[in-house]
Amino acid sequence: MRVGTGESAVVLLGAVPRRSSSIWTRAYLRLLLYGDTVCALLACVCVLGVRLLAGVFIPWAEFLLGFGLVIAWPITLMMGGAYRQRANGEGTEEFKAVFNGGVGLMAAVAIMAYATQTAIARSFVMAMLPLALLATLYYRYKMRKRLHRRRAVGEYMRQVIAVGHRESVLDLVVQFRRQPYHGMRVVGACLPEHAMDLDPDPDLDGIPVLGSFGDVASVVEREQADAVAVLACPELDGAALRRLAWSLETSRTDLFVAPALLDVSGPRISIRPVAGMPLLHVEHPEFDGTKQLVKTVFDRLVAGAALLLLALPLLAIALVIRLTSQGPALFYQTRVGKGGKDFRVVKFRTMVVDAERLKDTLLGANELDGVLFKIRNDPRITRVGAFLRKYSLDELPQLLNVLRGEMSLVGPRPPLPEEVAAYGIDVRRRLVVKPGMTGLWQVSGRSDLTWEESVRLDLRYVENWSLILDLQILWKTWSVVTRGEGAY
Structure with missing residues (x-):
């Protein structure tokens, strides 16, 4: 349920807001409007410029059509909801609105060109509008990152x-x-x-x-x-x-x-009027069937391709580990997978050989609550291991587990058997899907998370998983890992 009118049509038409936060909202939406228009203008100039350089004669009608599309571009995006306040700043709604608006304008121009048998619109449909769409999506992405940076210091709240x-x-x-x-x-x-x-x-x-x-x-x-x-x-x-x-x-x-009902969102929830009452309908998550088959095929194809591309770097890391500390380069450990089935996870060794034996002597230094064991400056970690952990390079051999079907690219964190033994009924819910190399826990704080927060994120993923969500998490994982945040 949501009450309010922070929508773009009101803001862009110049309605005077009551609260100070609406001032920056109006300014931000104006920046989006101007930026989207500039993206369309640059795309138009680029297409027309290339044609002129190629010696193609361009009639005035085509110039007018091109700049008419520049004006129509932000209007179409507005009609698609790209300037709604709630669509900007987080989630995929903003990018979906931009994409749908851009594709809608392309379709409209193509249909009009076909209906009128006009040939001059083809270059705009095939080049200008797709270029404007890509430029606008990139601009929106950069603006979102800028907004997040401002909010991180307490602004735009x-x-x-x-x-x-x-x-x-x-x-x-x-x-x-x-x-x-x-x-x-x-x-x-x-x-x-x-x-x-x-x-x-x-x-x-x-x-x-x-x-x-x-x-x-x-x-x-x-x-x-x-x-x-x-x-x-x-x-x-x-x-x-x-x-x-x-x-x-x-x-x-x-x-x-x-x-x-917490941690359930997205397409699983819909409101349906029944007997005059709005009822919240919650669909069950799909753990089998076509969607799971697509996820499995995607996981194994990506894992196989990644292993081929990273073969030499993986060998180099293994060689460095062997040269800098005693013991094997790979570390095998029993973890619990889907349905509570044990499997052996493979990672690059980042600790001394007898690390598991030394763990009992360090239990008092555990910095996390719940059943997890983590120490920020763990004395068992080697110098090379600390670097590998910071950038999650020690996790790369788990691509073999993904290829064997024991893990997924995205999923809950793979737990240890002793952790699973301490699980309550609710926490065991995370075992209904395959564990992942990355997940919501990876892009939301990694080792800085508390036990309760880690469980909440894993359960949220289980309840709302989809291939689109997996792609979003994989995209965010790259930026989190390259910054080395929350890893120890």
Whole structure:
């Protein structure tokens, strides 16, 4: 459920926003508008310039058509939703909107050219518009990275009032602080009445408690907040949420509601009206069938190609390991795969030979909670091993496990048998899919994550996996690994 009008049509038409965050939103959307137009203009000039250099005569009608398409380009993207506020900054919605808008304009021009038997539009359909689409997608990608950098230092943030129980609010605060690219900052909280009575001045990790559930509208008005995030709680039923939405209409404040069913999103969720009531329909994830077959074929083809391309670098790494420390270059360890089946994972050795024996003497120095064992400056790691771990080069031999079908390129982290023995019922859910060389845990903090955060990310992947999600994670893994963040 979402209430609010932070949509592009209102912003671009010059509506005056109430809150200061809408000022940078308008400026950001204007930059997108200008940049998209420039991309189309450059594509038009490039195509026309190449034709002129080739000695092709270009009639005035074709010049007019080209610059007409430049004007139509941002309009088409707007119609496709590329300037909606909620589409920019994260997720694939923005890129889908740009792609759909660009392809739609290509199709419209092609159909018009065919219907009128006009030949002058072919160069634009075959060259200009595809070039404009590629340039626009690249521009949007760079703008998104710029926005994320600004948000990482506290700029371009939306002020949020969190409504819910203490634990839920604290969890939301931690997640927003860990992932500032979402552009959300909790500036206040509203707790249930009984929580206020028990502790009139509770500590929510620096977030002030500004009222109870009945004070949300007045708190938003007083704090000039941009959004309200309602977390799952029994006190706020359908009628209470409806009244809250009504109270926020006049201030045009966005309302976000977290469903009780966590970690399920995307195409698995749809709202269907049944007997006059909007019911949330949740489809079951697909762990077998065509989608799994496609994923398996994709994994093995990519793993095989990567092994061929990286054969010489892999041999060089193995040679360096053998020359700098005693012991074999490869390290084999029993891990638990899909369905709880054991397999031997292969990695480059990054520790001394008797590392497993020394582990018992270092249990007291464990820096992670839960069942994981990690030490930031582990004395068992060799100098070459530290470098390999920083850039995840020690994981490359796992391509053999992927080729054998024991692992996937993307999936939950492959656990040790002793870790699985300590799993609860919920955590065992991560064993219904193959473990992966990378995953949401890899692109969201790696070893800097707590045990609970690592489990949450793995379960989120299990519930929402798709080939598109795998491709997104693989793309993000490259940037995370090259920066060497969170690895030890």
